[in-house]
Each structure stands twice: as structure tokens, then as C-alpha cells.
Amino acid sequence: MNWMQTVRMAFKSILNNKVRSILTMLGIIIGVASVIAIVASIQGTSKLQRLQYEAMGVNRIDIYGYGAKNRDWQEFEDYMTNDLSDKIAAWSPQSQYYDWQNSGIQYRAKRLNNNDSNSGYTYMYFGNEHYGEVTSHAISAGRDISAADCRTRARVCVIGETLRKYFFGAMSPIGQKLQIGGKGFEVIGVYAGKYDGKLNTDDQMIVMPYTLQSTMMSVYGMADRQYIVKAAEKDVIAELTDELLPGFMQGRCEAGNGYFSASSDSQWQEQSESSNNMLALLGGGVAGISLLVGGIGIMNIMLVSVTERTREIGIRMAIGARKRDIIGQFLVEASVVSCCGGVIGIVLGCFLSAVLGNLLLAKTQNSYMPTVEQFTVLPSAGLVIGAFLFSALLGIIFGLYPANKASNLQPVDALRTQ
Structure with missing residues (x-):
């Protein structure tokens, strides 16, 4: 008997006992669907977290320190620019502007104060020409801060999507004047929103050239420094955070009774993905x-x-069917039942994964993490293929004993069975 004929007989046997076959498949269907839905959901969680962290900056390293002298920090910046140019793609200061007088931000008669709980908190930063690159902020209108802006201490700023909507609505903000801390700034660009332009998120931000920090805050020789570094590739992050950056600055900060740290969300993300x-x-x-x-x-x-089917088996053996033919027939029948259950389970598991993915997306979208659009949890190809092959293997393993029992029947005894 050829294999095609055996498969046809297996399907015929299944169709002759539809209800029994479906009930038999049910365990396989539930098992495969559960495995796919659970594993795909956990993998989807890791993917969503990775996308959210990448939205805040790919290969990002956050640096904070105090206690060192201004000359030390200047040497540190030169060290990152020159000596680590093969490991650092870009870096930018990120010092925060504190509005001590609480004069807020004003455009014509419209004002936004940080002491107003309804309008949320505005994040005001000083950065250089690489700020948008290291924080993965894309320009949606106008341009970013340039090296010339920093060199000439130009009173220009780039605003987030929340401020654009709040102050300007449908009007273009490019070239308009904002009052920040009582000083006039020209809007030269807008960063695309990561949080749907919501209030009290990082979309409610404004970035100014870092060379304006001392005059804006009326302080000289700031005690602490903050930087954002974009590593050239993920593989060098650990070396930068554990050896190179602390090796240069940690001792200088501690000599002034200070502190230095360099950390990356990528390292936390790797630990989270492992868990x-x-x-x-x-x-x-x-x-x-x-x-x-x-x-x-x-x-x-x-x-x-x-x-x-003892009598059927006896007849087949009496007319010349070999032991391996009987074994093959029952193994194929068991595998067909198992594989059909596996296919149905895979389809059901993909559907459950998509549903769980939407629930996961709705639950994790908050003001603390960037919004991720068009995210769907679907099982990987390896998971689908593995689930199908495992279900087929189960059919073979658990069908082996019944098939062997059928092949060991004696034709004479089998033919006597009514």
C-alpha cells in the first residue's frame, strides 16, 4: 500500500467519526493554542518594551556627575569627541532649565505655567546640535538646533508636539517668538510627538542651545552635569558604561566629594528580555x-x-497486508488527527495572540513610556512551526502503541471477531 492511499484511508476514518475525531483533537487544539498565545504574549511584551525604550533613544547612555571642575568636564567632552569617536556616534548635554521665577512660557497673551496642575509640567532642556539624534526625536517641522546656534548663543528653541498644539494649533510655529523666563526665543523647529502630544509628557518639552544655560539660570560653573550619549553600536554599551566613561571621570568627581554614573536602559532591557x-x-x-x-x-x-476494526485488520492481513502496513495505517491516522488539531490550534492561538496584544498595548500606553503605533502580537515563524511539528510528533508517539497492538493481531483470531 502506498502512503497516499494510507492518508486517504486515514481521512476517511476521521470523517466517518466526526464528533469523536473533533473531541479527540480538542486536547491538541487547546494545548497548541495555549502555548502559542502564552509564549507569543510574553515575547510581545519584550518587543513592546524594546520599541518603547528605542523610542527614547537607540543605544542611549545617560551620564550624571558632580564634584569635578569645569576643566575636567571640558576634557571629558573632548575625550568623548576625539578618543571615543569609534565607539560614540553622538553626545549632547541635557541640563534642565528650572524656572525659579515661574514666569513660564508665553506666546502673545497665552501662558503656560508649571504651577498650573491642569496644564502639566513643561520639560525645558539645554542641548547641542546632536540632541535630537541622541534622544531619537525626529523633526516634524523646521530644523534642529545647529552648532552655529550653540557657538553664537542664539536665542532659538525647538518645541515638542504638545507645545505646538497648545500655543499654535493649526498655525505654523516656525519663526514665531516665545517668551521663556522673560526672554524672547525664536521657534526654529518642532519635534514629532512620541506621546500623542499629551500634556505632562515628554512631548511637552522645549530645547535651547546649551551655551545659554549660565545666562538663563544666572549661575556660573554648574555643580552637576548631565549628558546623553548614543553608542555607535549596542555591543560597546557595556564597555562604555562599565570601563571607559567611569575610568575617565569617576576619579575626578570623587576627588571633589562628588559622584559619577553612566547607565543605559539597554542593559536593563537585556535583563528584562532574559527574564x-x-x-x-x-x-x-x-x-x-x-x-x-x-x-x-x-x-x-x-x-x-x-x-x-479488528475484523477489518484480519481481512487486510489475510489478503497480504504486512505488519508495517498495519502500523503505517494507524500511525498515519493518529498523525492526521494530531496535525489537524495542531493546525486549528495554531489558527486559534494566532487569534488569541492578536487579542492579547491589543489588551497589552492598551494597558501599557501611559504617560511614562512613548506611544507605540501599529503594534500587533503575533507568534514567530519558529514558534508556529515548532508547535505544528510537536503536535505531529505527539500523534506518532501516542499512536505507536495502538498501531503496534493492531499489527500483532493474528489473522485467524481477527477474522473470528464479530
């Missing part, structure tokens, strides 16, 4: 128990089938 992978294995293992239950169900129904 999520362990959860995925654990969740998949727990859900896989139902697959074993489904396999036992297949064995049970195949044993019943052998008992019901």
Missing part, C-alpha cells in the same frame, strides 16, 4: 501539559479504533 524568555519557557511548559493530555486522548481513541 521574559524564562517566563515564556515556563508558561509554554505549563500549557504544554494539555498537549500531553491531548496525546493520551489520541492513544485512547486509537485503541478503541483498533478494537472496533
